[in-house]
Amino acid sequence: MQSSLRIVWIYPDLLSTYGDQGNVLVLEQRARRRGIPVEVVHVRSSDPVPEQGDIYLIGGGEDRPQILGAERLRRDGGLHRAIQRGASLLAVCAGYQIMGSVFGGEEGQPVPGIGLLDISSGRGERRSVGELAAEVDPSLGLPTLTGFENHMGVTRLGPGVTPLSRTLVGTGNGDGTEGCFAGKIIGTYLHGPALARNPALADLLLRWAAGPLPAMDDSWYERLRNERLGAVLKP
Amino acid sequence: MSQLPLRAQLASALGRTAATLSRATGRGDGSVIGGRVGLLLEPDLLRKLAHEKKLALVSATNGKTTTTRLIASALQELGEVATNAFGANMPAGHVSALSSNKAAPYGVLEVDEKYLPEVLDTTEAGVVVLMNLSRDQMDRAAEIWLLAQKWRRALAGRPAHVIANCDDPLVTWGASTAARVTWVAGGQRWHEDSWCCPECGGPLDRAEGIVNADWACRECTFSRPEPNWILDGEDAIDPYGHRWRLDLQLPGTANRSNAVVALATAAAFGLEPQRALPRLREVKSVAGRYTTVERDGRVMKLLLAKNPAGWLEAFDVTRPDRPIVLSVNAQGPDGRDTSWLWDVDYRILAGRHVYVTGERRLDLALRLDVAGVGFILVDDFSQAVSALPPGDIDVIANYTAFQSIRTEFGRAV
Structure with a gap:
């Protein structure tokens, strides 16, 4: 591993509407508490995406910034090259849809995505807003996902990806699954600080980049998880 | 005195009765229920009340809410002003405000x-007075770019x-279809929603x-x-270059x-700064915001902060040497989604x-933990207050958390 872990936050000027910075801060904190030095790079949409990052993050945003973000990522090509090099990526909400072949624009018109995930998205009938809980694909060995979704998207998964989870509460992709993964790319509708509610998912990204991790004190994370899961999974 | 048709007069009077009952029973400020009753009886009531x-x-x-209060205070120099002083800022609140003072020649509505x-x-x-647009309660509020676009359409023609x-670039864009604009350089501290050009999406340089x-x-x-009015430190500079x-x-x-x-805004009504400014200086607190309450020797300054830009402003008026109590809810009026906490730099x-x-x-506890800020978790506001020694305390709360603290102190204003 190189001297420090490089976390690259893509386009906070366009796609950072719902506290997306939280994912950056949680990864940074959980790496540092394990003694891993971290470098965080914020890449504005007017700048090139560096290829030498370890973990890339992209967040949620309104329709127009989403379209602009997709255009600029395609023109830039830096994220594609980083993924080819073996970097990992967490793509959230609007950023998740961008990774597919197509997504719905302002008037529902199809807008081309950047094709890093075998998914296609469109605009649904109504907005899904609220708490979400979902059981993660057993191959990843993660506890129940918890978070908040706020989107109108419906995402169809192709054969090249695996559903990240099956929903217990909430809409997710719209077909009973939530998010997807392929290689070291994870996409999810859990917006904003998804990793604050799912520290095990944060650790999965860190392990992909930095190898095995020592345990850390998770008590604040666990108390919040228990409260939120308790609130939505009441018998 | 009133030129209102009979039906509108009746609707307005019944609304006022409902408002009085709401206050008398301690259920609220009465500013929404009164208007709802009025609108039910006369859907066109707002248009009729606003007329003339x-x-x-x-x-x-x-x-x-604060700026509405400041403008209303200034315009009192010219005559009576009807206003929705308690932040009831939808049509029911507007009906209620205008009903409560039908004879007033002026109205200021949040x-x-x-x-x-x-x-x-x-x-x-x-x-029309437009100050700032930033992310706020995204689970129910409109996306702000869209909002600015609706302002453009509403103001055009x-x-x-x-x-x-x-x-504020987004406000500027939202206002720039209007026939006549007075530009105020009022500053913008929260930049996270204006890195990109609202017109074309290109990068904004500043x-x-x-x-x-x-x-x-x-x-x-x-x-x-080019601004007509400028905020420069402690001073306002007017369009003639005079410093106040x-x-x-x-x-x-x-x-x-x-x-x-x-x-x-006062100048737009023909009121010059030397008459408006003394009125602005009289305002000490606004519907509980910035007010000071006391319990057992603890003197608490109450600050309302509903979104990341609001927290930035609230931090600006707290004092580093004072203990601080933070209270966050996620009820309907607050937004059910707490992800905005991660946009605040704690x-x-x-x-x-x-x-x-x-x-x-x-x-909030996890958010502070990740930010490396030490804190003590308490069950409720009273527990925080009794845990603190007598002296000055800052309190920042979001909407319903603020209202519940305010209620503990008799709906302090």
């Missing part, structure tokens, strides 16, 4: 950002005189570290208009900005005595 009043509508993400096009259409207000903050710096799009011609020391009782930069906007609180409470205190 000289009206200003005030909208923004933050500072609406308007929810989403309702501005509808309320402008109904009231045909002559003056109307005679209204707009007073707008030209340091000087860092200056609150009212020039800005311009790198890719199109959209740029900051503000000397407000309300604290902080955000309120100085609100005051310059109020001076510009590191400024490191080293202070911080108490955390509210229905979503665990969300």
Whole structure:
């Protein structure tokens, strides 16, 4: 591993509407508490995406910034090259849809995505807003996902990806699954600080980049998880 | 005195009765229920009540209630003013406000950002005041780019005189279809929602570290208009270049900005700063915001902060040597989604005595833990207060958390 872990936050000027910075801060904190030095790079949409990052993050945003973000990522090509090099990526909400072949624009018109995930998205009938809980694909060995979704998207998964989870509460992709993964790319509708509610998912990204991790004190994370899961999974 | 048709008079009177009952039973400020009753009986009541009043509508993400109060105070210099002083900023609240003082020749109405096009259409207000737009309660509020676009459409082709903050690019874009605009350089501290040009999506260039710096799009011609009024430190500079020391009782930069906007608005009504300013200086607190309450020797300054830009403004008026109580809820009016906590930079609180409470205190606890800010978690506000020694305490709460604290102190104003 190189001297420090490089976390690259893509386009906070366009796609950072719902506290997306939280994912950056949680990864940074959980790496540092394990003694891993971290470098965080914020890449504005007017700048090139560096290829030498370890973990890339992209967040949620309104329709127009989403379209602009997709255009600029395609023109830039830096994220594609980083993924080819073996970097990992967490793509959230609007950023998740961008990774597919197509997504719905302002008037529902199809807008081309950047094709890093075998998914296609469109605009649904109504907005899904609220708490979400979902059981993660057993191959990843993660506890129940918890978070908040706020989107109108419906995402169809192709054969090249695996559903990240099956929903217990909430809409997710719209077909009973939530998010997807392929290689070291994870996409999810859990917006904003998804990793604050799912520290095990944060650790999965860190392990992909930095190898095995020592345990850390998770008590604040666990108390919040228990409260939120308790609130939505009441018998 | 009243030129209202009989049906509207009756609707307005019954609404006032409902409002009185709401206050008498301690259920609220009475400003929504009264208007609801009135609108039910006469759907066109708002248009009728607004008719023949000289009206200003005030909208923004933050500072609406305070600026409405400042403008209303200033205009009292000219005559009676009807206003929705308690932040009930949708049509029911507007009906209630205008009903309560039908004879007043002036009206100043705080308007929810989403309702501005509808309320402008109904009231045909002559003056529209627009201050700032930033992310706010995204689970139910409109996306702000879309909101600014609706403002553009609503203002296009109307005679209204707009007073707008030209340091906020999105507000500038939203206001720039109006026939007549007075631009106020009121500053903008929260930049996270204006890195991109609202017109073309290109990057906006601006000087860092200056609150009212020039800005311009790198890719199109959209740029900051020349301001007519300027907030410069403690002073307002008017269109003639005269400098006015503000000397407000309300604290902080955000309120100085609100005051310059109020001076510009007063001028649009023909009221010059030497008459408006003494009125602004009389305002000490606004519907509980900035008020001080006391319990057992603990003197608490109450600050309302509903979104990341609001927290930035609230931190600006707290004092680092004081303990601070933070309370966060996520009920309907707060937004059910707490993800905005991650957009607030809490590191400024490191080293202070911080108490955390509210229905979503665990969300805030984790947020502070990740920020490296030490804190004490308490079950409720009273527990925080009794845990603290007598002395001055700062309190920041979001909407319903603030209202519940305010209720503990007899709906302090």
